[in-house]
Amino acid sequence: MSLRRVLIVFLSLIFLSSSFLGVAYAEKVFRWHGSWGNTWDLSFHQGFIWVHMMGLSEGLMKWDKDMKVVNGMAESYTISKDGTVYTFKIRKDARWSNGDKLTARDFEFGIKYILDPKNGKGSFFGGAWYIKNAKAYAQAEISDPNQVGVKAIDDYTLQITLDGPHPDFLTTCTLPTLYPIHKASVEKLGKKAFEAGNLVTNGPYRLVSHTPNVEYVLEKNPYYYNADKVDIDKIVGKLGGDAFLMYRRNEVDLINVGPAQLPVIEKDPVLKKELVVFPQSTVNIIYILAFDHPAFDDIRVMTALQKAIDKERICKYVYRGLAKPAYSWVTDLIPGSTANDPEVIEKFKYDPESARKLLAEAGYPGGKGFPTIHFLINPNQATDPLILAVKSEWEKNLGIKVVIDNLEVGVWSVRIWQLHDEPTMSFSGASILYPDPAAPLTLNYVEGALGGSLKRKDVVEYVKLDLQKTEALKSGDTAKAAEITKKQRDILYRRSTPEARKMLNLVLQAQKTADPNKRLELYRQANKIRDLNMYGYGWTKPLVLIQPMAARLVRSNFEVPFNKYLVGFPVSFAYIKTKE
Structure with a gap:
């Protein structure tokens, strides 16, 4: 073969290889019309917390694509015979998005940070309030975080002590109240640790940028222990604008749709094919x-x-x-x-x-x-x-x-x-x-129902006290905050209706009931009292x-396993077309 022909064949092979490599390594981007929010701080219960749940952060446990609770950052756990002490072993290959080692101490810091009343308003306190003294700490009744039943025994052992047995506690370990927080960042930067460019997370993705009211961008976290299984390279969450119009212009791959869009979808064969509908909680x-x-x-x-x-x-x-x-x-x-x-x-x-x-x-x-x-x-x-x-x-x-x-x-x-x-x-x-009978009747929801039973003048008094407590905590006056909390508890427990307090007693009884059928019936009775009397949160x-019904438009080139309990959002971005 002549030198010229050899060169031609060689260059052709390089060209073909590059083409195939280009296809194989083309960046995979998933765009959706995302949650709104104004902070990435996990101690605030608002929009961006869903993004933490869908890929930025990961708890001790997590959901798989079939909605089963599986090990997350915990590689194993044991439960004491009385069901009150959980001991988690943290994965030794767990890393933060900046490469730092993730330890049990990050979980202890994160949980206590989220509970700290000086920070946000809390995220899903239901599961955290199962922890011994967590509720008292979150409501400023006690000021010593060491009294909260969360303790890192060593770098890889976390012990959580509950106030009693709670069969659904492991499920709540998937939720943001029990997520870790990068302690070094908060100690160095304070609240700025939760800004784009500074935020350090432990999930399959990391926050690259955030332009308020425009978009946020997530990229795959190379230090995630399962990074090779995460198939989507980048997530773009669009904020604001007309989601339906953006979808029709091929600017996003997933949106929620409502009744206003349904007439248009019904007449469009492509949109009708891409409509995903399923029951949701x-x-x-x-x-x-x-x-x-x-x-x-x-x-x-x-x-x-x-x-x-x-x-x-x-x-x-x-x-x-x-x-x-x-x-x-x-x-x-x-x-x-x-x-x-x-x-x-x-x-x-x-x-x-x-x-x-x-x-x-x-x-x-x-x-x-x-x-x-x-x-x-x-x-x-x-x-x-x-x-x-x-x-x-x-x-x-x-x-x-x-x-x-x-x-x-x-x-x-x-x-x-x-x-x-x-x-x-x-x-x-x-x-x-x-899907557990305790989920809508954790103590934070039940106390909320007590509040929903109050007279309107008592509601106004309660909210005024809440504003005063916020100011007291901002100024560092924890004694005043504790005094205000006591007044609020007095309003809730003394001025709420007899029916509301009966509901509370049923829930407290259910929490101590081991028999699943009796437990279910007690929760059912509590739900009925709330429904008949229109008690809220x-x-x-x-x-x-x-x-x-959950109604979503999803482009056909993406497989999205939806979670019907979490407002129909994907179980986790880690599970969008996850590699097996």
Whole structure:
């Protein structure tokens, strides 16, 4: 063979090899319309915490793609005979995204940081409050973190002592309250440790950049112990903008869709093929916020507001059949739910005549004298037909006036937690995070239900105290914060209704019950009391509307195993087309 032909063959082989290598190593990018948020700090319970759960961070345990709880950062664990002491062995190949060794001490630091009342408002305290003295520390009743039942025995051994046996504790170890935090970063940078460019995490991805209201970018963490199994190289979370329009322009690969988009999807064969629908543990709810007006202390008024909403019609025509009426914020996917209980349904099912009669008996015939209701929404909700449908139903069936106040997202996210001069409500979804009867009835939720049973004037007093406690903690006055917590507990436990306290006693009894059938029945009874009396979370009262099916548009070149409990989000970005 001539030298020229040899060179041609050699160069051709190089070209072909490069082409194949280019295909094999082409960057795999997954784009989605992501969560909103203003901090990556795990001690705050808000939007970006979901991104931590979906790939930035990993707990002692994690979910696999089939929603089974498996070992995460813990390679093994043991449980004491009485079910109160969990000893976890941390993986020795676990690393932070900057290459530092991850140890049991990072878990101890992270859990206590998240519980610390001087930091955020807490994320999913339910599981953490199982830990001995965790609740007292989080509520500023005690100030010594060493009293909390979390201790690193050595670099690779973490011991967690609970206040009693809790069968669902291992599941809660998948949630952000029990995530590790990079101690060295926080000690050096303080709150700046949670900014893009500084954030050090331990999950399959790391945060590369974050442009507020535009996007965040995650890249594969090369130090993750299972990095070779993570197939997607980059995650781009788009923030703001019209998600549906962005999807149609091929700017994102995954979005959530609602009733406003369904008519368009039904007429488009490509979009219709890419629509993924499945049951989810989510309900759409109206939250009654913090204000003082006696009308909303009257169960007849609250029942009238529920019975004046034609949920069947909304599900059929607004949601195109992709939803069903809801009468409990705990869906029937969760054991112990009373969502299908005949008594609960009968009390709140659509009956405009009965609703008008109840309103009249409460002193507001035909809506006369009833205060104007304000719906506090953000621009993302401005075209939500559900909100417009509820407004129309109340005005038509009850004769009451409803005003919609549309606020910028950042302003809205602050205002919903503040005091209001007039009756004010907001719309949101509520989800139960995992399928155990204890999940919707952990102590933080139950205390929230006690708050939901309070008179409106007591709600206002409680919220004012909460604001005072925040200021006390900012100034480092832990003694004052503890004193305020005591006053808040007095309000919750002395002024809540007898029915609410009965619900609390049922839950406390269930937590100590080993028999699974008896435990389930106790939780079911507690759920029914909450549903019949419309107790909510925190100091809110909920008006439960509908249970929508999860509706997502996903491009066909991505396999996304959805978690029906975590608001339909992917189980973890680590499991999008994961290599086997």
